[in-house]
Amino acid sequence: PLTLPEVEKYLPTETGDPPLGNAIVWAWCTKTNKVVSNEMLRQAQHDKNGLVIPTERSDEESHNGVYPLELNTMPGWAGSSQYFNRYMDPQNDAEIFSQEAINYWQQVDLYIGGSEHATGHLLYSRFWQKFMFDKGLVPVDEFAKKLINQGMILGTSAFVYRVEGENKFLSKGLTEGQKVQPIHADVALVNASDELDIEAFKNWRPEFKDAEFVTENDGTFKVKRDVEKMSKSKYNVVNPDEICEQYGADSLRLYEMFLGPLEQYKPWNTAGITGVHSFLKKLWKLYVDDNGLKVNDAEPNKENLKTLHKTIKKVEEDIENFSFNTSVSTFMIAVNELTAQKCTSKQILQPLLVLISPYAPHIAEELWEALGHDQSISTASFPVYDESHLVESxxxxxxxxxxxxxxxxxxxxxxxxxxxxxxxxxxxxxxxxxxxxxxxxxxxxxxxxxxxxx
CATH class of the missing domain: 3.10.20.590 (Ubiquitin-like (UB roll))
Incomplete structure (x- = not known):
């Protein structure tokens, strides 16, 4: 490979050539097999009409053995379409991968990408893989064993309605029969009851500072809600940092999974996060009360073991099937049952923590340390399901x-x-x-x- 030269401007040239058209050292000498100055290129002779004057010299003689180099570099997606194969032999300095390494690893086990990713990356990576397979360089024609297209988190936009041709806004309930223009409002200015903070809206959009806002009979100004792609231009983006600050990262993680199946598009509703936040509080109370840690070495009863092992079975199946939303429901059921059973047995509550740790790692890590462990919960073995505890006698x-x-x-x-x-x-x-x-x-x-x- 050649080292690209430094150029003063990374913009196309005036003649429309790529940025390498600005390079002054970008020619190839066939005698020395090196990159040389463009000044060594022998210029063709032109007549007064600008046409090249043919000569009887050979191509080699006419160019003096020096030729211009290609100005178009390999497109970025070429490299990004092969990075997964490079991972199989990353320390190899001689080639992208050895045949020994590629034949050992062969494929990526799981590829997860959004639907937009399918046309922006997956299309090209599959093309390259099939090309390399036809050339006998890779052992399989598909680079991944399994593909999952995860759905997108959608935003809930807010709209205010302005009367056409007037600097006047109507509350949602007053728009029927009126010619109005919908305008996006920042969702941060709307409360859980879909009521707009009018003064905040005026400060946000100074051009409407003197606008008239016609409210409902109760004095509130209602907005219309609509589910759209989450985008800054639609002012419906929810800042995850603010969610973490108010509810914690575990609440955010659990709620995202609880919204629905991995492959589906799911509308975000901040009000709904309170449910999983309450669940995490209940989980904490299962281990800790006002007097501190209440977990002990008591022997578990039949109901305790039944709850634990049906949870292990369900969560294990859900992880294999990427059904994370139903796992969260299973955890809620388990915590409710164990709370009702007044379970304090370490034999039950310790493996339950390991189960929930991939979903809510922070609270699980805290409780794991409280149980006396000095190693991270991420190093603990996954609990083993015992079907005998689910056999009804x-x-x-x-x-x-x-x-x-x-x-x-x-x-x-x-x-x-x-x-x-x-x-x-x-x-x-x-x-x-x-x-x-x-x-x-x-x-x-x-x-x-x-x-x-x-």
């Missing part, structure tokens, strides 16, 4: 009389139909319902219901 049967449930009974799932019927009929609550009558029929569906007829 008993069932809470609804006991019905003529189709109406009167009470429930917990019975072993190992009981036969006959044993279930005997146990139900012998129960004092059943005798109280029958009041000495003999039932006409007892319907037993093992693992489901018991219905006494008559």
């Amino acid at each position: 008993s069932k809470e049967y609804p006991i019905s009389f003529n189709g109406k449930t009167r009470f429930t009974m917990e019975l072993s799932l190992d009981l036969s139909k006959e044993d279930i019927e005997k146990a139900v009929l012998a129960n004092d609550k059943t005798q109280a319902q029958l009041q000495g009558r003999t039932p006409k029929k007892v319907i037993v569906v093992p693992g489901k219901i018991v219905n006494i007829v008559g």
Whole structure:
């Protein structure tokens, strides 16, 4: 490869050549195989009409062995279309990668990019990969095993309505039948009830400082909301630094995942973040109370183990399927159940922290240290799912009389139909319902219901 020369201006030349057209040392000498000054180029002779005068000299003689170099460099996307293969042999000084390295690593396991990325990068990278495959330089014609196009976070824009031809604005509820022009308003000037801060809007847009604002009967000025691509030009950008300052980075991370499936476009609503923020507070209270850390070495009960292992199973499946939104829901359910169970067992709460740490790393790290660990939670082994804790040994049967449930009974799932019927009929609550009558029929569906007829 050649080292590009320094040029005074990185702009196209007056004749439309690329920036290298400004270089004064950018010619190639075939005798020395070196870059030389442009002054060594032998200029062709022209007639008075500007046409080149043909000579009988050979091409070599006419150029004196010196030729102009190409002014167009390789486009940027050429390099960016091969960087993933370079990663497979980054210390190789002789070539982009060795055949040994590329045959070992072969492909990228997962490629994640937005839909805009597909035409700006993926299209070219696939072209280059297929070209190199045809040349026998790479072992596969697709550089990635799996592709995911993540959706975009959309913004919720705010619009105010100005009467056409007037310096007058109408609140949202007063625009019907009026000729109005929608104008974007900065979402920072609108509260959760879609009410505009009129004075702040006037200060933001000085050209409307003297405008008239016609409000609703209650004195508020309502804006219209609409979901659009988040953009500075639409004044609907939410600054993540401000969200982190108010709610914390973990709340932001969890809420982004909770909004919906990874591949979908999702509208942002700052008001919705309070839900996951409250969840993180509840998670903290599961470990810490007013007296400090309440986690202990108590043995977990059957319900504790059931909650933990169904959470492990679901989160493991969700991570494999990139269903992060349902993982967040699973964590919420687990924390609610363990709180109701008054669980303080370290055997349950410690692996739960490891599960949640990729989603909310900061709070997980804090609690992990509080549990006595001096290594980061990121080094901890992922909990192992044990299906035996989800095997039900008993069932809470609804006991019905003529189709109406009167009470429930917990019975072993190992009981036969006959044993279930005997146990139900012998129960004092059943005798109280029958009041000495003999039932006409007892319907037993093992693992489901018991219905006494008559």
